[in-house]
Amino acid sequence: GAVVSQHPSRVICKSGTSVKIECRSLDFQATTMFWYRQFPKQSLMLMATSNEGSKATYEQGVEKDKFLINHASLTLSTLTVTSAHPEDSSFYICSARDGSGMISYNEQFFGPGTRLTVL
Amino acid sequence: SQQGEEDPQALSIQEGENATMNCSYKTSINNLQWYRQNSGRGLVHLILIRSNEREKHSGRLRVTLDTSKKSSSLLITASRAADTASYFCATDAQGGSEKLVFGKGTKLTVNP
Numbered sequence: 001g002a003v004v005s006q007h008p009s010r011v012i013c014k015s016g017t018s019v020k021i022e023c024r025s026l027d028f029q030a031t032t033m034f035w036y037r038q039f040p041k042q043s044l045m046l047m048a049t050s051n052e053g054s055k056a057t058y059e060q061g062v063e064k065d066k067f068l069i070n071h072a073s074l075t076l077s078t079l080t081v082t083s084a085h086p087e088d089s090s091f092y093i094c095s096a097r098d099g100s101g102m103i104s105y106n107e108q109f110f111g112p113g114t115r116l117t118v119l
Numbered sequence: 120s121q122q123g124e125e126d127p128q129a130l131s132i133q134e135g136e137n138a139t140m141n142c143s144y145k146t147s148i149n150n151l152q153w154y155r156q157n158s159g160r161g162l163v164h165l166i167l168i169r170s171n172e173r174e175k176h177s178g179r180l181r182v183t184l185d186t187s188k189k190s191s192s193l194l195i196t197a198s199r200a201a202d203t204a205s206y207f208c209a210t211d212a213q214g215g216s217e218k219l220v221f222g223k224g225t226k227l228t229v230n231p
Contacts, residue, residue: 006161032217034217034218034219036221041226042223043207043221043222043223043224044162044207044221045221046218046219046220049217049218091159093161093162095162095219097217107164107167108164108219109164110154110161110162110163110164111161112160112161113159113160113161115159
């Protein structure tokens with residue numbers, strides 16, 4: 001149990017285009033999902049917290065209009081990088097929290113990550 | 120903001136040796152977790168230790184927590200080449216915050 005998937009695993013796009021990344025909890029309901037960004041050889045930095053049915057809470061310095069987050073259901077959250085630029089190239093990782101306690105209450109389960117390269 | 124600080128930043132050992140990684144943090148916590156990340160991959164949860172626990176074991180892993188010093192250590196015994204990865208500690212702040220704050224990580228290389 002406790003599997004979180006991300007799609008796509010890798011994406012290359014041209015500067016100025018928008019890219020959508022999906023994060024799904026496959027066998028539990030995720031009331032809260034988190035989006036992280038990781039630059040090469042660095043740690044994970046939390047970008048935003050996504051709660052099902054409400055607006056995401058963004059960390060300081062993260063542009064909400066650039067990184068659109070939608071958590072439309074208990075198993076799916078999406079991150080859209082709008083008008084992507086080369087500096088947005090990074091590894092984006094989501095995690096999902098099992099709020100129901102079916103698997104492990106409050107533990108975060110991480111997806112495999114999405115490598116975004118903006119040319 | 121970054122809360123956890125791991126040291127060393129990089130560690131290279133021979134197979135069979137033990138590897139010790141340390142993590143320090145700044146604020147009071149509910150629990151501390153250790154994660155492993157293979158290059159370019161997602162995170163794998165290794166172990167969670169609660170603020171009222173001092174030591175925890177899981178297989179070849181041993182984690183200690185010293186809340187008075189705001190520090191934790193991860194010991195991997197009898198290391199294997201497959202243990203080569205980056206290891207991160209993550210803390211959640213007291214007060215009900217769901218957020219995890221990750222340290223900078225230790226890159227462990229186990230040479231065969």
